[in-house]
Amino acid sequence: MKLSKKGEYALRALIDLGIAREVGRELVQVTELSDKELIPAKFLEQIMQELKAAGFVIAQRGKFGGYRLARPAAEITIGAVVRFVDGPLAPIGCVSHSAYEKCSCPDEEHCGLRMLMLDVRNAIAGILDRYTLADVVEVTLRKLRRDSLPLPFASARPAPGVRVKRVPVSRRSTSTSRRLAPVEGLLSELLPDYAI
């Protein structure tokens, strides 16, 4: 039930872009991301390329260029990213919503294993499709502030002449209408506005 390195790197980079925006940074360069997250730079470059093609990020070429999120972090679910990079969330094809595939078993309708795996896929999707980059950004920032640690991207490499504007951290990363039932979990404890 693994998430690939590529998937992990993609998520980490996107979360960083979310943090950067929250801290007032417009653009972040690949090398900054790869340095911070200890990701091979050239590999991340490729990944960012794909994320751009998929519409998750927007690139600014040339000197003082970089990447930024193409949409508000609250509108990018973790599930969408994972599906794009690693394929369907479902453990087996015959319970996938996004990429159903008939399984080899003779009678899908009476397959107990399928029921079980459907529960698993629903559990996974229930989490990954509920939470967005904004949620993860919020949790991360909250933890850093709690421990009085310096925020990343805070004033690192601001493009010369660009005044760093201190954007107040948005109270609730807004938008994303909560569409599902109450959840339990570590994240929902840290994001208490969800517990309804």
Add this chain to the structure above:
Amino acid sequence: MKLSKKGEYALRALIDLGIAREVGRELVQVTELSDKELIPAKFLEQIMQELKAAGFVIAQRGKFGGYRLARPAAEITIGAVVRFVDGPLAPIGCVSHSAYEKCSCPDEEHCGLRMLMLDVRNAIAGILDRYTLADVVEVTLRKLRRDSLPLPFASARPAPGVRVKRVPVSRRSTSTSRRLAPVEGLLSELLPDYAI
């Protein structure tokens, strides 16, 4: 978040062995299993070998031999099987209970992604470690009976001279003390004794 074919085949075979026992069959041969489930016979043979080495099944060699579960189906969790065949349930090493591995990120303690993935791993483990082969067997048999379909292994290939003893289906697959909080899910609806 895939389950490998090998993992799927292993589970299907074990579930079949559970069904067979519930229906009064002592031993089931690899070819019966591979025929029923449309699994390449030689591949399944290998898998059964490993399941034997791991103590999930017991083999009977020679003519009219076959495999049977080494323990009551209610004492074999799905999670144990999946972990054995496919490794840890956790999407990334740094949230695995059974095989923790420090991740490359610089600060695990303040990693929002890690929190999220921990929720995912708990959700997966919460299901796969809660349900046993007995549960899946029960669901499967229930569905087959509901639709008045013939039960597999019912009287297929009984060893000559072996009187098929009609074991009454055990009321609740017994034992396995329920150790966790209430769940929701498709299986728990079909196994209502769990809904507490």
Add this chain to the structure above:
DNA sequence: TTAAACCCTATCTGAATAGTAGGAAAAAGA
């Protein structure tokens, strides 16, 4: 004795994973 089962080891193929490498094109500033 023999047929039918499991047992064991080796081998193979294609795909996926996790990168590396090297330069072209663009943008900003001097």
Add this chain to the structure above:
DNA sequence: TCTTTTTCCTACTATTCAGATAGGGTTTAA
């Protein structure tokens, strides 16, 4: 215009793993 710094693009590679296949050896019951 020229240089620097960035993204963009394409190709390549090494290793592992998935998913088998092959071919016999050993055991057991009739």
